[in-house]
Amino acid sequence: GAVVSQHPSWVICKSGTSVKIECRSLDFQATTMFWYRQFPKQSLMLMATSNEGSKATYEQGVEKDKFLINHASLTLSTLTVTSAHPEDSSFYICSAGLAGVGETQYFGPGTRLLVL
């Protein structure tokens, strides 16, 4: 149980296009989902916290207009990288927490984005 999926697993796009990444909790409801970014050979950095039905909370330094987050249901959160540029190329990973249960987060497999 507690499986989180991400789609797509990798994407290559041209500079200036927008890319949408989906994060789904497959067998549980997630009141909170988190988005992380990982540059090559670096650690994960929290980008934003996504709560179902409310606006996302962004970490300092993360542009909310560039990284649009929508958490429309208890099983789906989307991250849209708008007007992507090469410096946005990274590994994006989401995680989800079980509703009503703290502590444990379940991570998706990640989405590798390459902007040309």
Add this chain to the structure above:
Amino acid sequence: SQQGEEDPQALSIQEGENATMNCSYKTSINNLQWYRQNSGRGLVHLILIRSNEREKHSGRLRVTLDTSKKSSSLLITASRAADTASYFCATEIGGGADGLTFGKGTHLIIQP
């Protein structure tokens, strides 16, 4: 800001030996977790230790937590080639409503 700092940054040992990785953090935490990441892949949750716990075991893994020193260690005993990966500690401050703050990671290489 980066909460956790792991050391060493890289560790290479022979198969069968024990591997120890350390993590330090700066603020009070609710729990500390260790994850493994194979190259270019997602995260695998290894173990969670709460702030009121001092030691935890899971198979070949042993985690300690010293809240007075704000540090934790991960010991992998009888290492195997398949243990080659990057290992990250991550701290949680809240009770599940906050994201995790990850350390920089230790890249572990097990030589066959």
